Structures are given as structure tokens and as C-alpha cells.
Amino acid sequence: MLIVWELVCRLFNIREFILPAPSVIAKSLAEFRGPILEHSWWTLVTTLFGFGLAIVGGILLGVALGFSTLVYTGLYPLLVGFNAIPKVALVPILVLWFGIGAVPVVVTSFIISFFPIVVNVATGIATMEPELADVLRSLGASKLDVLRKAGLPRAMPYLFASLKIAITLAFVGSVLAETIGGNAGLGFLMVTAAARFDVALVFAGLVAVAVMAVGLFAICVLVERRMVRWAFRGELVT
Amino acid sequence: MNEVSPAFVELRDVSLSYGEDADSILALESLSLTVGKGQFIAVVGPSGCGKSTLMKVVSGLVLPSRGTVKVAGEAVTGPVKNVGMAFQNATLLPWRTIRDNVLLPFEIIRPHRYKLRAERTYYIELVQRLLSTVGLAGFGEKYSWQLSGGMQQRANLCRAIVHQPSLLMLDEPFASLDAFTREELWFVMQDLWLQHKFTAILVTHDLREAALLADRVIVFSPRPGHIIYEADVGLPRPRTLETTYSPVFTDLVHDLREKIRPGQPN
Numbered sequence: 001m002l003i004v005w006e007l008v009c010r011l012f013n014i015r016e017f018i019l020p021a022p023s024v025i026a027k028s029l030a031e032f033r034g035p036i037l038e039h040s041w042w043t044l045v046t047t048l049f050g051f052g053l054a055i056v057g058g059i060l061l062g063v064a065l066g067f068s069t070l071v072y073t074g075l076y077p078l079l080v081g082f083n084a085i086p087k088v089a090l091v092p093i094l095v096l097w098f099g100i101g102a103v104p105v106v107v108t109s110f111i112i113s114f115f116p117i118v119v120n121v122a123t124g125i126a127t128m129e130p131e132l133a134d135v136l137r138s139l140g141a142s143k144l145d146v147l148r149k150a151g152l153p154r155a156m157p158y159l160f161a162s163l164k165i166a167i168t169l170a171f172v173g174s175v176l177a178e179t180i181g182g183n184a185g186l187g188f189l190m191v192t193a194a195a196r197f198d199v200a201l202v203f204a205g206l207v208a209v210a211v212m213a214v215g216l217f218a219i220c221v222l223v224e225r226r227m228v229r230w231a232f233r234g235e236l237v238t
Numbered sequence: 239m240n241e242v243s244p245a246f247v248e249l250r251d252v253s254l255s256y257g258e259d260a261d262s263i264l265a266l267e268s269l270s271l272t273v274g275k276g277q278f279i280a281v282v283g284p285s286g287c288g289k290s291t292l293m294k295v296v297s298g299l300v301l302p303s304r305g306t307v308k309v310a311g312e313a314v315t316g317p318v319k320n321v322g323m324a325f326q327n328a329t330l331l332p333w334r335t336i337r338d339n340v341l342l343p344f345e346i347i348r349p350h351r352y353k354l355r356a357e358r359t360y361y362i363e364l365v366q367r368l369l370s371t372v373g374l375a376g377f378g379e380k381y382s383w384q385l386s387g388g389m390q391q392r393a394n395l396c397r398a399i400v401h402q403p404s405l406l407m408l409d410e411p412f413a414s415l416d417a418f419t420r421e422e423l424w425f426v427m428q429d430l431w432l433q434h435k436f437t438a439i440l441v442t443h444d445l446r447e448a449a450l451l452a453d454r455v456i457v458f459s460p461r462p463g464h465i466i467y468e469a470d471v472g473l474p475r476p477r478t479l480e481t482t483y484s485p486v487f488t489d490l491v492h493d494l495r496e497k498i499r500p501g502q503p504n
Contacts, residue, residue: 140319
């Protein structure tokens with residue numbers, strides 16, 4: 001595919017600020033590797049920060065939703081409504097509140113990746129087999145016991161499945177926020193490059209984002225395999 | 239035939255309806271039932287007759303709309319403690335080994351839950367011994383999904399009785415098994431009961447199963463469920479597969495079958 005891309009660019013003589021050829025992008029990557037690395041690092045740190053907050057917040061709220069019907073009926077519609085808001089629209093407000101810099105980036109990354117985690121954890125807990133709850137309750141288990149012994153472990157595969165979605169969303173959030181309200185990071189780098197019509201550098205930035213997102217996705221998959229081996233059943237029978 | 243034993247489970251004039259006012263469905267109607275200590279009774283009836291509701295009422299998971307339930311002489315106001323339960327679905331926890339699944343009741347029941355950590359080897363020993371009596375020796379380290387349905391159900395029975403419950407509730411535990419495995423597990427169940435002599439209530443659709451395992455078989459009417467017939471099973475124990483072909487046994491099953499009328503669809 002890269003070859004086709006390269007050929008198309010050369011054969012049709014497409015100008016560099018419309019679509020740079022892969023070789024040009026590679027050159028740009030090499031030339032600006034210093035700044036790209038620096039900004040990648042910044043993006044990585046803010047994304048992981050937002051993602052980390054999303055995991056903690058998502059689990060807590062997800063457990064609360066799955067555990068109590070009252071919280072569920074009260075909060076779930078609100079959450080759905082909030083999630084329906086395009087996050088791009090929120091970034092200017094966040095910038096207004098927190099100023100240009102890392103905070104709006106972390107917050108955007110958090111709110112965008114938080115929702116799938118909440119929904120999945122809540123689903124995992126709420127879909128527990130009623131018979132299982134009956135067995136536990138007739139042993140004298142409190143609601144908390146049921147949650148600890150059955151609800152939480154049961155929700156783990158749901159959690160890890162949602163993390164795979166959430167990590168890519170976290171990158172979307174941070175890069176998005178950087179393009180609007182950042183003073184560092186790949187999103188910021190790309191916007192400034194675009195302003196100079198250095199399209200090759202914009203694409204180089206995209207490559208860097210993709211590499212990081214795929215890398216972290218792979219890490220999530222690895223962690224998932226380690227933590228919830230049982231959920232894969234037959235595949236891992238030894 | 240049955241010696242007079244003190245009542246362990248006592249239902250007096252129990253009715254239960256689900257739902258509110260106009261939409262409510264009457265599941266049980268003026269049900270009175272006494273189960274003696276150490277007795278094994280079976281409840282049979284057409285589907286949807288409130289048999290499973292009876293289980294919930296006796297174990298205190300659902301409180302009756304009317305009437306009183308007493309277990310071990312005490313009125314039931316919430317989930318009865320120290321009950322063992324087994325359902326058609328084995329509901330083993332897939333993230334635990336079979337051994338840890340059977341260990342689960344000890345993690346919940348007081349005072350075991352406080353002693354478990356210190357005396358873990360003792361409890362594990364206990365579980366292993368129980369597992370081997372049902373033919374699961376050597377499977378303790380396996381996960382439930384690595385076992386066949388019949389083996390899962392054996393483990394499920396172990397989990398239901400490992401803590402020596404005074405009351406065992408069985409809700410069609412053998413219904414999803416093939417005929418041979420089912421018969422095999424009847425005798426596993428009988429052995430466990432003969433050893434531990436807990437009070438047991440079995441809900442089933444299988445009349446042979448009911449007649450083989452129980453001291454007394456109770457026939458429910460279509461909904462709203464009430465008792466229309468009771469039969470004492472006088473057959474000596476331990477009963478064997480041969481028992482099920484004896485004329486006394488087949489007559490009893492025949493007799494029970496005639497009492498069961500299908501539920502009216504309304």
C-alpha cells in the first residue's frame with residue numbers, strides 16, 4: 001500500500017502540501033526526530049494521565065452503577081447525555097477554565113475515555129446470574145460480599161475489553177485538545193506545522209500518534225491476557 | 239414409615255404474589271407444608287406452578303405476601319443463613335479452580351471466614367475429601383469450564399453441602415444432564431444425604447428422580463401453586479438402579495403421573 005501511495009504521488013506529480021509521499025514523510029520523521037520525540041513524550045504522558053484517571057473514575061462509577069439500581073436509574077441517563085456531547089465543543093470551555101497547557105489535555109483525554117469503562121464495568125456487574133447471587137445470599141453473604149466474590153471478578157473481562165477501546169479514545173482526546181488548547185504535544189506540533197504548510201511534518205506527527213496508540217493497545221491486550229486468562233477458556237487450556 | 243421427627247421447615251398458609259395490584263400474579267396459594275428434620279422431600283408439578291418460588295420462600299430470599307415460614311423453629315424474615323443451594327445451572331465461578339469454588343462457602347459463612355486464612359490446609363483437605371467422594375478426585379485444580387456438564391454439577395453439589403448446611407435446596411439440579419449422568423448423580427446425591435442427613439427439598443420435573451431420592455413426594459397444582467397430593471415413599475435405602483424397575487416403584491411413579499395436570503395457559 002505504501003508503494004502504491006509512493007507511486008501515485010510520483011506518477012501524478014501530486015504536490016507535497018496536498019499529499020506528501022511516504023518517502024518524504026520518512027525524511028521529515030528523520031529530520032525532526034528530536035522535536036517529534038519530545039512532543040510524543042509530552043502527548044504520551046498527558047494521555048496516560050487522563051487514561052489513568054479514566055480507569056480509576058470509570059471503575060468506581062461503574063461499580064456504583066452496577067451495584068445499586070438507584071444510582072443506575074439516577075445517573076445513567078445523565079451519563080449518556082453527557083457522552084453525546086461532542087468533546088471538541090468542550091475543549092474551549094476547558095481552556096477557559098484551566099488555561100492553555102496540560103490540564104485541558106488531560107481532562108479531555110479523561111472524559112472521552114471514561115464512558116466506555118463505566119458502561120462496561122456496570123454491565124459486567126449488573127449481568128450476574130441471579131442464581132449465583134441466590135447461592136451466595138443463602139450462605140449469609142452481604143451485598144458487599146456478593147460484589148467482592150462474584151461481581152468484581154466477573155466484571156474484569158468487561159473492564160479489559162473496554163480498556164482497549166478507551167486507550168485509543170484517550171489519544172483522540174489528548175491530540176484533539178492539543179490542537180485547540182495545547183502549548184506542547186503532537187497535536188500542537190501538527191497544528192503549527194500545518195500553519196507553515198509543512199504537510200510532511202503533519203503526517204510524521206500522525207505516524208507518531210499511530211505508533212503510540214497501537215503500542216499501548218498491544219500492552220492493554222497483553223495485560224488482558226494475563227489478568228483474565230479464564231475468560232478465554234478453551235484457547236488457553238494447557 | 240417415617241418416624242416422627244421434629245419439624246424443621248414449617249410453612250403455614252403461605253401465599254405469594256408477584257407484582258402490584260391488578261397485574262399481580264399469584265404464584266403460591268395458601269400453602270401449608272411441614273418438613274421434618276433430616277427428611278428429603280421432592281416437589282413435582284407442571285411447569286410454572288411455583289415450585290421455584292417455593293424454594294425462594296423457604297430460603298427467605300423472597301418473603302411471602304401472607305402466612306408464615308419457619309425454619310429451625312424461627313420465623314423467616316430475611317435470607318436464611320447456612321442454606322446450601324444448587325440450581326440447574328451450575329453457576330460455578332469460572333475464574334476459580336474447582337477446589338476454590340467449593341471453598342467459597344467458607345469464605346462467606348461466619349465463623350469460617352475468619353478462620354479460613356489460618357487453617358487453610360484443613361479446609362482444603364476437607365474440600366478434597368468431599369470432591370473425591372463424588373468422583374472428582376484429582377480435578378480440584380481444574381477450572382469449571384474444563385469439565386463436562388456432569389462434573390460441573392458434581393462440583394456444584396459439593397459447593398452446596400461442603401459447609402454442612404442444615405437445609406439443602408435443590409432446584410432441578412440434574413435437569414440439564416443426559417439420562418445416564420443424571421441417574422449416576424442421583425446415587426451420588428443419595429450417598430451424600432445418607433452420610434450427612436441434612437434436610438433437603440428437591441424441586442424437579444422428573445418423577446422417577448423424585449420417587450428415588452425423596453422420603454415424601456409432594457405434587458403441586460398448576461398456578462397458583464398449592465398441594466394437591468402427597469405420597470410417602472416407603473422404599474428402603476439405599477435405593478439402587480434396580481429399585482427403579484421394581485413394581486412398587488413403577489406403580490408409585492404411575493400414580494404420581496396421574497395426579498399431575500398440565501397448567502392452564504392463562
